[in-house]
Amino acid sequence: MKYVQEFRDPQKAQGLLQQIEVLGQQLTQSRPGPIKIMEVCGGHTHSIFKYGLESLLPSTVELVHGPGCPVCIMPKGRLDDAIALAQNPNVILATFGDVMRVPGSKQSLLQAKAEGADIRMVYSPLDALAIAQKHPDREIVFFAIGFETTAPSTALTVLQAERQGIKNFSLFCNHVLVVPALEALLSNPDLQLDGFIGPGHVSMVIGARPYQVIAQRYRKPVTISGFEPLDILQSLWMVLRQLAEGRCEVENQYARLVQEQGNLVALEAMAKVFTVREQFEWRGLGDIPASGFKMHPDYAHFDAEAKFTLPHRQVADHKACACGEILKGVKKPWECKVFGTGCTPEHPIGACMVSSEGACAAYYKYGRAQTAPELVSR
Structure with missing residues (x-):
């Protein structure tokens, strides 16, 4: 197919892999262990395993999977808040489908729906707004989730609701920001990273400038990447070239x-509808300053957290689940003792196994046999 196969050319991939190997050998001559590059975006993790890229890399280069899956980083306490909203008999909760199976402290949204909560799967915030128009006697709450990628569509929906005078629509706002998360990762002494493959979709919205703090303050190179195999390989080569050239x-x-x-x-x-929170809790990373959006005071009448009383509890993850360490890049999915056994996409214990952008889901679907052969017989 034109404009797709050009980004999947095997000969060009081999050429990039040869150059990556040369740079990897050069960079590891004077240091122990491989060069560690984090791909921040869950979409990149999915592509890496779909096309088998990790298995093609030399041993001198290691990819580390980052916290770029918005479903995965949602803490249990926020999910419990969403369930509490849905259990209000006057509320219809609208949410994206991949959020519905993420476990809260006691149940998931899907289980709450099975018990009678009015929870509806939508494909966009505009779908939620349409529900509000059809049910003027009910309060419709949209479970707004995602990085800066999805935040603009949420903001534009609020602006449309304001123009149309729709008053029974509000947001449970859980939009998060990518750069503060990278800064939190770099402050973790357990994680040693040499550079980043930056997220493509987020960067389409925020541009390249916000990553300057990572390069200038933390002295880590960043290459913003597309999602095709040659995109990712070229981006990896570009990061390694920066390291080789100092x-x-x-x-x-x-x-x-x-x-x-x-x-x-x-x-x-986004600037009109949202303002930045003082801090926001991320699964595995804890409270990160200035890392999430909340409703701007001018739009407080669209804020579900102002309209309704919510539990607002912090809830620890399941003791057997290593999602937090996986999201920080400290562990790989197959190092979790319940991966592929107690925790599967059909019966997830942790959020990383739910979304298709989660590292555990990618390993399970594409990389399980390659990465942890001992698991195949389980």
Whole structure:
């Protein structure tokens, strides 16, 4: 297919892999262990395993999977808040499908729905707004989730609700920001990273500039990447080339879609509807300052947290679940003792096994036999 196969050319991939091997050998001559590059985005993790890229890399280069799955980083306490909203008889909770199976402290949204809560799966916040128009006698709450990728569509929906005078619509806002999460990772002494493959979809919105803090303050190179095999391999090569040349910069491999200044219309909508929280809890990473959005005071009448009383509890993860360590990049999924046995996509214990962007789900679907052969017989 034109414009797809060009990004999956085996000969070009082999050429990039040869250059990656040369750079990897050069960089590890004077240091122990492999060069560790984190792909931040869960979409990149999915592509890496779908196309078998990790198994093609030399032993001198290791990919570390980051906290770029918005479903996976949602803490149990926030899920419990969403369930509490849905159990209000006057509320219809609208949510994306992959959120419904994530376990809270006692049950998931799907289980709450089975017990009678009015929870409806939608494909966009506009679907939730349409439900509000059809049910003026009910309060419709949209479970807003995602990085800066999905935040603009949520913001634009709020602006449309305001224009149309729809008053029975509100957000349970859980949008999060990628750069503060990277800073939190770099402050973790247990995790030694050499550079980042930056997220493509988020960067289409925010642009390349916000990553300058990672390159300048933390001295880690960043390459924003597309999602095809050659995109990822070229981005990895670009990070390694920076390391070999002693540079720490933000480079944009995904220039066909990502602009330096980002999407100005999207940024304007977000700035109007949202403001940054003082802190937000991330699964596995704890409270990260300035890492999430909340409703701007001018739009407080669309804020479900202002309209309703919620538990707002912090809840620890299941003791057997290593999701927190996996999201921090400290562990690989197959190092979790319940991976592929007690925890599967059909019966997840942790959030990383639920979403298709979760590292555990990617390992289970594509990389289980390659990465942890001892698990095949289980």
